[in-house]
Amino acid sequence: MAKPKVATTSLAGCFGCHMSILDIDDRILKLIELVDFDKSPVNDIKKFTGRCLVGLIEGGCCNEENVRVLQDFRAHCDILISVGDCAIMGGIPAMRNTIPLKECLDEAYLNGPTVYNPTKTIPNDEEIPLLLNRVYPAHEVVTIDYFLPGCPPPADTIWEALTALLSGKPLTLPYQLIKYD
Amino acid sequence: MRRRGTIGRRFFVPTRIDDAAGSSYNRESFHDPARRPHAAARERVTERVPRAAASFAASAYGMRHCMNKKLQAVIQGICARCGKDRTRMMDIVRETQAALGCVSSDAMDLIARETGTHRVEVESVVSFYAFLSSAPKGKVVIRLCNDVVDKMQGMERVAKAFEDALGIAFGQTTPDGAITIEYAPCIGMSDQAPAALVNDVVVTSLSSDAAREIVAALKEHGDPSRLVRQLGDGNNGHPLVRAMVRNNIRARGPVIFADMEPGAALKGALAMTPQEVIRDVKTARLRGRGGAGFPTGMKWEFTRQAPGARRFVLCNADEGEPGTFKDRVMLTECPDLLFEGMTVAGYAIGADTGIMYLRAEYAYLAPFLEDVLAQRRAKHLLGPAILGKQGFNFDIRIQMGAGAYICGEETALISSCEGLRGDPKNRPPFPAQKGYLGFPTVVNNVETFCCAARILAKGPGWFAEMGSKGSAGTKLLSVSGDCRSPGVYEVPFGVTLADFLAMAGAEDAAAVQIGGPSGQMVGRNDFGRTICYDDLATGGSVIVFGPNRDVLGVALEFLEFFIDESCGYCTPCRVGNVLLRERLHAIIAGRGEPADLEYLQKLGETIKTASRCGLGQTSANPVLATLKNFRSEYEKRVKARGDGLQPSFDLRAAVADAEAITGRPSVHAANP
Amino acid sequence: MNDRFAFTIDGVEVQGRPGQTIMQAADEAGIYIPRLCSHKELAPHGSCRVCTVLVNGRPQTACTQPAGPGIIVENSSEALLAIRCNLIEMLFIEGNHFCMFCEKSGNCELQALAYRFGIMAPKYPYLFPTRELDASHPDIFIDRNRCILCGRCVRASRDLDGKNVFQFVGRGPRKRIAVNAKTALADTDAARADKAVSACPVGAILRKRVGYGIPIGQRMYDAAPIGSDIEAARAHPHK
Structure with missing residues (x-):
């Protein structure tokens, strides 16, 4: 029987949650025995090759590209897991959510004290995905099945969750593994 | 060293930790946005003198010298008239608002000083009530009622006419400071909607033409009282009322809308002991008319029995439930009955003071009601030794509200009477144990007091025979919405909704809101149910919706x-x-x-x-x-998607800002 | 004592004394009723509603409701736990709670309750309100993004510090904590040592120059859930 497949992505995140995935250390060898990785920055597979059992989502949606990728994950994965605070509540990127988008861009590209931008241009290439008016938690864009909070979630949390799901056991984390920081 | 402080308007997004002010990472600079120059640039920054110099003494010193002398004189005068009593805060801030057009930050400081309280306590009160503001408003404030019924009757067209005629949007004031327009929740005129308050003056049955005429007239003379051309019926035409409001009494019953000689109930009551009065109210099976239906006699008994140096009778005339206006009609047409009921309650529980909490929207009735009180004092129906009964002293004062529906909740009403925010209180203790200023207090609805007076005049058996098993007597219903005869109906408890709707000319009703928004909306399947405490309970609001309304x-x-x-x-x-x-x-x-x-x-x-x-x-x-x-x-409005996408997420709306800023369309929103 | 009386919480008989609230009696019996606005040194407020229990079938807040002989209190039914979860989640989405960089994280009572209830993500959408921050005072700051309007600072400042630095202004969703000054906290007599500061259950009022004082792992709620101290009294009743 083919091994179940896992896909991962980092949307509006810092890749810290992916670092935490790698932090499971030598257990990654065991994980490779249990699953194949499909689309993921870990193996640099850019497009889904087939249906996946689990999709791990790091980061919320700050632009329309994030939305497209997240919807693609929803379409290809049986189970989606929001990994980390950014996917769950927007995280650090969501600190802009109380400030209008125009003000954010002006601060970042024109008015910020460290900005050097003699032509006073705000990048606007068609390759650049349009920003959303605010950063959206993943579950406000698509249905999410499980949530692993933390910034990042500890490697043990990710390991516990993945192994529980792969073995069909209910996901119940011990108190010490539920952390929002 | 000068210390810099700031009040950040909103979250600041740090872009880097070190900053121009100090290149080394510093824990405090991370916490204190003011220490980051870019934060200082984008946020309002207050330069501060050293802390010692900003002490209370110094700021008070500065205040004395800088503050407008006129403001000080006005505030001192108002506070003095209110005995510098902080429990009279509602009167103080209302008068300040009336005199100055707002309760400014400086005014708050002065009021706090005059009444020996803290300015934040004053701010707490001012910021709570819709009729009070810390920012200046126009000399005339037009409050257009934007209740559901008013919207059904064309309020939006009226609003547009006001905006166009004044050149401002709702919530704004004309540049010359003359007129402010804002929305108000139900002002108790649903049977003659759309309606508005122009300062204290009520204007009803508005059209867009009427709105334009009002604006033109106000621009010409600025006097809201001159907007009333045609007076309403009954006491609406009284010289002290002079309102265009109509009573629209459609059905008169024996309890409320029947004649009674002032003093008749009191004579009956004073011939008995207070305990016997309470017994009669219990025998009559009178229950509270505000909606909750607590047995009135029991409430009076608890209050009488509770230990306390004083006791109070409070009348809840803060009729705020949308679609209710029957208290307004009672206040207009039977204030004697009401005040007599309060006086009977005072005798029954052993109180010497009654307070009628009158909603700000009914301020136009206050001079008339004050006059009724004065006449009752002259007839020895109020004041010391009422009707010659030695030891029974009782008087009533009117406490004006300032625009807060919550103050119709009895403990919030007490808070407001005490000069506080209209926050409800924790129960227990109940008002009967510890109410106004901590003393045992009875709070009853206008209609309840009127019923009590009638019971004492006509006897408990007479009253108890009317109505249904668990609901004795009659009930006033305020009907509005999609019906031919909106107005006030006095009906016996136990009438079916269908029969009642036929009375009101609402045979094609598709939905009826019983008891206002806090009650329930019922459909045709429930029209056979009866109006009473045990079935369709209501404080009096009945809003009718025709088949074309969207529930x-x-x-x-x-x-x-x-x-x-x-x-x-x-x-x-x-x-x-x-x-x-x-x-x-x-x-x-x-x-x-x-x-x-x-x-x-x-x-x-x-x-x-x-x-x-x-x-x-x-x-x-x-x-x-x-x-x-x-x-x-x-x-019929929800649909299953099955694709795992959240229907509540609106990508088109989410990218709209970026599309406008970048000038290019979203590639994704077009093909979701 | 003779004036003690018995009542039950979830079927367990506990002793109460006249004048005690249900919460106080439960605490003594080693039964934890979750709470946020309640504070041992302060008068009950009854605003967070997290301590809602059923008393003879009627919802009441345990922090305000007096204990009484023979009353039947329900504290941990599925329905009540669901309501408490909902209330805690409401407080999270109502403000801007960025736990990942909050100095209070690990010692925050709101966060600790969410941990205790095993909340992985709120079911409600985040509201991301715009809130004011006041860093004007040399020793204290107010970050209203984190304020849950429990009123502990109001009560502590008034009743313990004797100062009245804080009070609520506005109403409904616009309700917020204000300070007793025309402009900012620096113009009040608030001081670093005020109980009003330490009474804050979240990171809304904090002392400056403290930061992340306690290492992760050693913070108040890192190892054991909030309420464990109260429940320990039941496990070891002789202590």
């Missing part, structure tokens, strides 16, 4: 009302109703899914169970009742 739209309007009027004290009411609104709005906008129904149900039940006062506990009713009685209206 979910109505529920959304009611939620907006509760969100605006929540005191914000407890979590479920403050947050939960916002969440109900968001989801209901999404459903109405076609972005709902079947699971939303259970979401709304559970959220509504949490609000109902966990909220602290009656407002919160009933605030989810617009949703819970429509989920129960009009479920198909929800079901």
